[in-house]
Amino acid sequence: MIRVFKHYVPNAVLLLGLLDALLLLAAAEAGWEVRAWQIGIAVGSVWTRLPQLVSFAGPLMIAMVAVGAYQADVLVSIRQAAMRLMVAVSLGVLFLALLFFLMPSLTFWRSNLFYAMLFAVAGLVLVRVLFGGLLGSERFKRRIVVLGAGGRAARLELLERTPGSTFVIVGYVAMGEPEPLVPQAIARDAIHNLAEHVVHLRASEVVLAIEERRNALPLKDLLRVRTTGVQVNEFSAFLERETGRIDLQTVNPSSLIFTEGFSSGRMLTAIVKRAFDVIVSLLLLAVVLPVILLTALLIRLESKGPAFYRQRRVGLFNQTFEIPKLRSMRQDAEVGGNAIWAAERDPRVTRVGRVIRKVRIDELPQCWSVLKGEMSFVGPRPERPQFVADLERELPYYAERHMVKPGITGWAQINYPYGASIEDARNKLEYDLYYAKNYSPFLDLLILLQTLRVVLWPAGAR
Known part of the structure; x- marks a missing residue:
């Protein structure tokens, strides 16, 4: 994930957004060239039409964000994606018609707009058909190792399976839980060097999912893992980033007091x-x-x-x-004001x-x-x-x-x-x-x- 103004955006979504923006610019240019060919005029340099191309692509990108075209459940369903894209392009074209009326200098001909819309819908759907599986594959997901095998680790296992998950768990390490809930977890005592184990699994992050932290934090292990360049994250902070919400079950006052945030009053x-x-x-x-x-x-x-x-x-x-x-x-509706x-x-x-x-x-x-x-x-x-x-x-x-x-x-x-x-x-x-x-x-x-x-x-x- 990449943090944009304090908000995390999945890598796959950013890549798809970039592909969509380039495709919309290409669709606008293709619409212009088709119409120019029909009426027999010179196409000219593409740089002379850049404001018109951007004025087409920008509102459509905003419309796709607005209708939820980049939501996790939409990205894994071609049918849902096609429906959202159709709505987004339709809304975008309506806005463009108003924009071009108010700002004639940006105007595409209506016939250009029609052709560009057809190319845009076809291209956007095709991108999702061709790259949808790739964007949802492990190649674009972070590889994490979970320290813990109790209830918190089990919650991460369920979260990994949700549509649109941005991470894959490549290993669990049991930290002496009396009743482990993740049977595939490897006992910490069976691992000679935890940092080497994490690097061997090609993990980019370690998540601390220990149930009881008092006198149980493996500080030496975590320090060695961190010095290898692997990120170490606490359970509630990891959930906050992945789910877009603060988990009331595990968050504590100190994590809210001593972490960055709460700047709305500045x-x-x-x-x-x-x-x-x-x-x-x-x-x-x-x-x-x-x-x-x-x-x-x-x-x-x-x-x-x-x-x-x-x-x-x-x-x-x-x-x-x-x-x-x-x-x-x-x-x-409410008798007595109750x-x-x-x-x-x-x-x-x-x-x-x-x-x-x-x-x-x-x-x-x-x-x-x-x-x-x-x-x-x-x-x-x-x-x-x-x-x-x-x-x-x-x-x-x-x-x-x-x-x-x-x-x-x-x-x-x-x-x-x-x-x-x-x-x-x-x-x-x-x-x-x-x-x-x-x-x-x-x-x-x-x-x-x-x-x-x-x-x-x-x-x-x-």
Whole structure:
């Protein structure tokens, strides 16, 4: 993996992205040359068309990221990949039509755009057919040795088998566990020189997966392994990198205190984030106001009661505030004002409400909260005070998510379906802590782009 602005990107994804970018430039040039040949004009030097070629490839690359064309489950399925690519190219071409209307100097002829789109779709699918198996092979995966044979080692064994895994375990070393759960592990006593053993296996990383670390850390072994140039990583840090979340089961306060991260409160970062929120919320409110008003009218026509309502939530530093929402449930959904988790196929949800919850239209009025500064576009979703009190008792580190301004969308929202239980809240908290620890404008941009994927392919909306 390569770390890009605190966020890890798999090597295979970076390589595929580079191939896609070159292919899109080639598709744009091929579309131009076909049209030039049809009407009998000189093609000329490719360098004179470079702005037009880049204006075609750039938006399509952004669209592919937005629809999730580089997700692990998509990369291992040609059918899923082809579907996502078709959607991405279609959205990209629609944007290009608008871009070329506003900026005629970048314009391709419509016929050029049509041919370039055909070449792009065919080429992108062909790349995945030809190289999909190679990109998912061990050649692009890190080789790791696991020190430990207990429950943590067994968890790594399961993680290795998940689609899109970026590592392969080439050896396990049992460190004296009374009940080893990985039968193929070699006992440490049977290995004369651990550093030599790791080098012999051509491992690039050693992961410390010992269950009990007190007085059990093999410091001499780890030092010798590290001096050979092999990376040594602790279990929870390895999981954070591989899964994009902080594992509550194994993380400890010292690993959060003494490691790099939690920079969202720095002055320059906060100023940039706030400026972005103000500008985009103003633009978005102007664009979506007709959608909000039309939805409000449909809500009033279907059921009694106001189309809008306000709900108290917990925000930055545990301060409460009220968010505006479009009503998606019956007016009597919560008798006596008692907070109730939304259930799958919840009978309280109206017909209009079911639709707007799927495509997140009910969240659009929260742009006003962003403009006021109570929320940001990206951040942990603000929860209701009644639920927060329960969750802080049940889940460790839950209060730490309130050290970041809440958002309309977030890292948990694009990686985990709607949560309506303590266990769901635990899983989402792991993503929220990862976001708080690894915040960067790059991660915000990635989340905003991939929110489109969640809208197009909703999972678990209730």
